[in-house]
Amino acid sequence: MLILVTGGAGYIGSHTCVELLLAGHDVVVVDDFSNSSPEALRRVERLAGRPVHLHQLDILDAARLETVFAGRSFDAVIHFAGLKAVGESVAQPLRYFRTNLGTTLNLLEAMARHGVQRLVFSSSSTVYGNPTRVPLTEDMPLSAVNPYGRTKLMIEDILRDFCAANADWQVALLRYFNPVGAHASGLMGEDPRGIPNNLMPFITKVAVGRLEALSVFGTDYPTPDGTAIRDYIHVVDVARGHVAAVQGLASLRGARAVNLGTGRGHSVREVISAMERVLGRPLPTRNAPRRAGDATASWADPSLARQLWGWTATHTLDDMCRDALRWQTAHPDGYDTRPA
Numbered sequence: 001m002l003i004l005v006t007g008g009a010g011y012i013g014s015h016t017c018v019e020l021l022l023a024g025h026d027v028v029v030v031d032d033f034s035n036s037s038p039e040a041l042r043r044v045e046r047l048a049g050r051p052v053h054l055h056q057l058d059i060l061d062a063a064r065l066e067t068v069f070a071g072r073s074f075d076a077v078i079h080f081a082g083l084k085a086v087g088e089s090v091a092q093p094l095r096y097f098r099t100n101l102g103t104t105l106n107l108l109e110a111m112a113r114h115g116v117q118r119l120v121f122s123s124s125s126t127v128y129g130n131p132t133r134v135p136l137t138e139d140m141p142l143s144a145v146n147p148y149g150r151t152k153l154m155i156e157d158i159l160r161d162f163c164a165a166n167a168d169w170q171v172a173l174l175r176y177f178n179p180v181g182a183h184a185s186g187l188m189g190e191d192p193r194g195i196p197n198n199l200m201p202f203i204t205k206v207a208v209g210r211l212e213a214l215s216v217f218g219t220d221y222p223t224p225d226g227t228a229i230r231d232y233i234h235v236v237d238v239a240r241g242h243v244a245a246v247q248g249l250a251s252l253r254g255a256r257a258v259n260l261g262t263g264r265g266h267s268v269r270e271v272i273s274a275m276e277r278v279l280g281r282p283l284p285t286r287n288a289p290r291r292a293g294d295a296t297a298s299w300a301d302p303s304l305a306r307q308l309w310g311w312t313a314t315h316t317l318d319d320m321c322r323d324a325l326r327w328q329t330a331h332p333d334g335y336d337t338r339p340a
């Protein structure tokens, strides 16, 4: 298949491009590198041994996006491009609504004009809001707890409405839980700008001595060890989930939400212990108050993805820590680090 990948230079997009190419598909990437590096795509080509075709442009520019579709017939689109930082979305809600909704609307209009009717969209477990029950199945109630989450929920609604009006469309709304880790080669990984907000990139920076200590946000949750629980999933499993989804679109009808998680929850303390096992020494941590807006526990029931596409996550928490650490050690400054 010929697949258009928006945001293909980003964290999840770059790992997905490798898996798509290895599965024999051709890939065209659209990215403006607003939160990524062109070096990521060079690494994709090196790992897959095949070229990626790149259009460097802002998807909010509909006229330029149109040029990507001209003269090519895509079999499907995977839409990763967008803004994803929860705290930033609280401070700059309009920017989040403009970018996340605007890119999606431009993309849908371009696809419709060119008769491309298969889409995989990056949704998020954030659409379950603060879960009252776990594991989470796709039919559970949805809500938004911050502007970022609201953009995901609104886009899901837009896609459901759009598919209701256009019966030929086939759309997968993939709800990722907590993607972490890096490519096992150590050549690709997460490259957040500034001080990381998320747990795993913060821990790896502490592990390599770039940050002093990890603050454990909340030690009084009603969980076995008092820290919050999430479904961490290796980014390569997420990437392979996209290959499975894109290959399975032909048998979907309308817009279908599907969880991508492992089905296992791990506490913050368990993640720290796993990283300490991989590292072979203790990590400096300090107890801190709960972070506003955080849920106690969130993990997926991933059985729908298995039932539809035969996909399951295969990597363990130790794999996630080992690969994240390998990437961070080799690239303490992300893609700006000269290759070792």
Ligand code: NAD
Pocket (backbone or CB within 6 Å): 006, 007, 008, 009, 010, 011, 012, 013, 030, 031, 032, 033, 034, 035, 036, 037, 057, 058, 059, 060, 079, 080, 081, 082, 083, 084, 099, 103, 122, 123, 124, 125, 176, 177, 178, 179
């Ligand atoms: P990322 O920021 O690494 O990748 C997004 C890519 O989109 C970047 O390369 C960026 O340069 C590009 N981009 C952003 N705005 C653009 C625009 N207007 N035009 C063209 N390119 C643009 O993020 P990621 O972690 O790879 O996440 C990918 C998608 O998955 C996002 O939609 C995100 O909301 C969603 N998601 C991520 C997580 C996570 O924990 N990483 C969890 C759930 C859902």
Ligand code: WQD
Pocket (backbone or CB within 6 Å): 084, 086, 123, 124, 125, 126, 177, 178, 179, 197, 198, 199, 200, 202, 214, 215, 216, 217, 218, 228, 229, 230, 268, 291, 294
């Ligand atoms: C995990 C746990 C923190 C940092 C976020 C988004 C979500 C989705 C995935 C995009 C929590 C704790 C963290 C630290 C800590 N992204 N923590 N010290 O919040 O579950 O999900 O990423 O869609 O929408 O909200 O992930 O990695 O930030 O936090 O103790 O320095 O680690 O409190 O319990 P989260 P996270």
